[in-house]
Amino acid sequence: PVPLPDETIAARAAELAKVAEAAVARAGGEKPVYIIGTEVPVPGGALEPLEHTHVTEPADALRTVEVHRKAFSRLGLDGAFDRVVGVVVQPGVEFGNADIVAYATEKATELVTVLERMPQFVFEAHSTDYQPAEALGMLVRDGFAILKVGPWLTFALREALYGLSHIADELAPDPLRETLPAAMERVMLASSGNWQKYYCGTPDEQRLRRHFSFSDRIRYYWLAPEAQRATGAVLAALGDREIPRPLISQYIGHLDVEVGAGRIRPTAHGLLLGSVTRVLNIYRNATNQ
Template identity: 80%
Template sequence: MNCATERLAAIGARRAAGSRGGIASICSAHPLVIEAALRHGVLHGADVVIEATCNQVNHEGGYTGMAPAAFRRLVETHAGRAGLPLDRLILGGDHLGPNPWKQDSAAEAMRKAAAMIESYAAAGFTKLHLDTSMACADDPVRLPDETIATRAAELAKVAEAAVARTGSEKPVYIIGTEVPAPGGALKPLEHMQVTKPDDAHRSVELHRRAFASRGLDEAFDRVIGVVVQPGVEFGNADVIAYAPEKAIELVAVLKRMPQFVFEAHSTDYQPPEALGMLVREGFAILKVGPWLTFALREALYGLSLIADQMVPDPSRENLQAAMERVMVASPDNWRNYYSGTLDEQRLQRHFSFSDRIRYYWQSAGAQQATGALLAALGDRDIPRPLISQYIGHLDVEVGAGRIRPTAHGLLIGSVTRVLDIYRSATNQ
């Protein structure tokens, strides 16, 4: 293991010894988010965890068109430019399981999931989230926990074989049966329930037995975290903040499992004080993704309006109009997530906390539109009154000299503003 992975592997032991710190896991494949995260790590001398999801990056390319090896090259290239030593970088795979192929039979979906996790392990990803909680086409709607644990162990066996064959670093694993849906809630938020402590403990023991039955005891020693539902979630326009009084019994179960910490998913948009409480109470790994690309989109749309004032050009399409055209032409990544009237769906396409627009930034149409916008603004300084008007949440930071008032500086700064919240929450 590199130094950063060793430190991550020891997170449970540090917690058991009294540490109340944690780490944020950056779940995004957007190059500007990756750049911001790496620069943030350099600034603070901190480890950086960057995870690709099963939908973003897989052996078939995912929606980014990248296999894990290509994603690793992308991140390491950015790390070199940012000046982050590679021994401070942890690459992870998020929701590694049959989710991208759940419309297939379980056997076929698991075959593809095995190929995916093999590609992650062989490419040297050292934090692997085993997520086999979703039902496939011929499964019951609610999978038994035993089935979830068995399938997770099967994927772990594939990963361990890939590591042995290629000489890659041995990974650490994240397990759990109560895994929130990637990218935000699909059901009404009032139906969300905090994980029952006995269910969390039982899930761990089922995974322990499933690993042991396949001769993976040593691999199970590298399981460091359990995904549970602490009572946090976000939807299109709503956020449920962490209420510690509802998770008292769940938090207490960690005393029975000193090997582990909890990994909290869907922590996006939580109030800073709620994130801090999550970390202090044992949710030491905080996943964040849509909030980062939401912040990036805020800045991009603001820059489009700034460009209309600074460098007006009737031939340059407004960025929001361009993205509307791109998303309407290819609705598969949003139409099952956004409901209501046509006007309500239009607003959600651009401004939903679920941020389904993130699936479109790498498309040809979006690349052309953002490229034209950034080319128009170039590297010129943008006057503060325009920043105050159109990207007002960054004005104070610009005035203090902490963000460069250029298009690129403002994009990085908007993402960094969220990263700073997570640093404050985890650096305790």
């Protein structure tokens, strides 16, 4: 959809801040800090071809700050605006169904220089999922100190769950237990609202994307009762037993090194936690420079 005018976005942000300020005044406690932005992308990854990914123009970043400053001031929120700490911008990173655009510091040089004129702020970078660790580190060093991550975490959970389903078939075979991918396929086909407009292509391409897309629309289905039953059956089959490393290497290979180093317990529960924690640690390392 066509974005709303900057002034409308800023006015709505100021209205939200006014409510937040009033709530804190009633309840007490530490006053909030805020992040503003007019270039917040569509959640869940790009729908358009990734070759069109752009970097925010420096003038647009400055304009975002100015229109928000005026909107806050009109509502008597100058003190609240002093607690705005971040501005959402596009540093040129994005992901789609099967593609990732990695951060290139040279493409964001002009945008980064704007921070010298806005010492109050850092940048927030959206859609940083699946970025190489080195790219996340460069983003932070360049001033994109707040890194937005979402689908990568649930993608990592899905990787581990599907791997455990395969492992359960090897360690505790049961012809009556439906595989987790098969169960999730039924769940998603029965309720297509959360994936259909995101996954175009042939039926085979849509099927692959339902399960394996970086956009990870499957994340909206894990709480469905049938998905919960299928997941529970896999976890019950494995219980608390230690899973042999060769099976971990085969089906959840990205965790094998961590298991070997003793940082992840080789149980179903440990592997699920470890898969998500592995991603969080990448971000922790990038932002703790």
